[in-house]
Amino acid sequence: MAKAIKTVSTVVSKVEDLGNDTKRFTLVDQDDWELPPFRPGAHIDVHLGNGLVRTYSLCNEPDDDRRYVIAVKREPEGRGGSNFMHNHVEVGQPISVSLPRGGIALDQVGSNVFLAGGIGVTPFISAIRHLERRGRSNYVLHWTSRGRPVLTDMIAPAIEAGRVRLYDTNAQAKPVIAAIFEEFAGSGLAACCGPAAMLKTFGDAVSAWPEERKHIEMFTPPKVIARSDVPPYELYLSASNKLATVTPDVGLLGTLDALGVDVPVSCGGGICGACRTRWTEGPPIHRDRVLSPAERQNELIVCVGDCAGQRLVLDL
């Protein structure tokens, strides 16, 4: 049986060595179709085909809707993703990616103050291109780098207009982060992406700001359907003799998926009945809208189901 398609199929159309151990990759649809939309500063999971999945911010802007542009700095001591991207990803290669997630909720009229460290600039490149495309200049980017920064070609007009402050920390002092944000304390958005020490300093500088006015760029996991506060429980699949623990963040369906069980899920919302499954131990929590009370005595719609007890046994 064919497997469900869970990722967006793209092809690498361009690989550019920008120097400073950084490469820029452009991903497109094989027929140059529009790609799924995204917000300024969103990110995608890149499936590297060898089991590695890495998350990278998009550098391009939402209106540039036929490509995903990512920049990857080689981290020799990293976990392998950046090395794989640098050493093995070539033009013409197919690459699967997730739907874009996250993004920066830009202040539409007030100021947007961005603070970036090194390659952490990528979400702000996207945001700045988005703002510049709309003829807006209500932002400033403070950007530190060790040596020559890369990706400057993507925001050249902003740099020429003086809306980007560059700090080469090999040659000059780091910016005083608290001072940068002090003058914007009353209004506007503050956002930061960079190394942990910068994030910490930034967090301290804007600690008194309301949450909706500050953005610390962290990659967000895919959304899970809102669940009740069901505690973890044991899942046993009697037909295949598999055992796992279902936790709230993964859920029953995610756990079945991780176990490699092919449940015919369709609507994913408990209304179509495609994933009805027999249960023998529970009791389950039913959240579907298709089973009758009698059917619920031995069947469960697993896409929205859970367990009220400590152990759920399914006939799978």
Place this chain on the structure above:
Amino acid sequence: MDAIAIDEPEVTMSWQGVVRFLHKTPRAFLPMRSFPSLELVAGRGIEGDRYFVGQETGFYSHKPEEGRQVTLFEMETLEALQRDHKIELLPEEHRRNVTVEGVPLNHLVGRRFRLGEAIVEATRLSTPCRHIEEILGKAVFDPLINRSGLNCKIIAGGTLQVGDAVRPI
């Protein structure tokens, strides 16, 4: 008590609608693109669409279904979402191929009808899916229950154009 003979009039469907928008996409997750016309192929689907039989690349392609050859959606549902739920759902966002106006889709399951010069047979009502919410970021799942469109197989193919009539056989 004796049954009373009632001379009931025969019920016939008397609607006539029109094709307002046509969309297709070649692969799962990619945005739907609008076209002035689509080529419907009997028994297979829409040329270039992700559910064209034999070249399936859609989100549900691992679960083949002949009724997925062409899918329809009502303009009236888009209006109802705006009116009743303040949700703006655009014709390219519901991910069905044909947006029609004046066609009572929920009444047509099991019936054949004309779609422009083509003839289709409705196999089942479409169900909404969380997949659409994931793509759109709009909470449309619940409001679309029981009015998420119609799945059809193509009995006789042909070119379908925006503005074409949709009518009973």
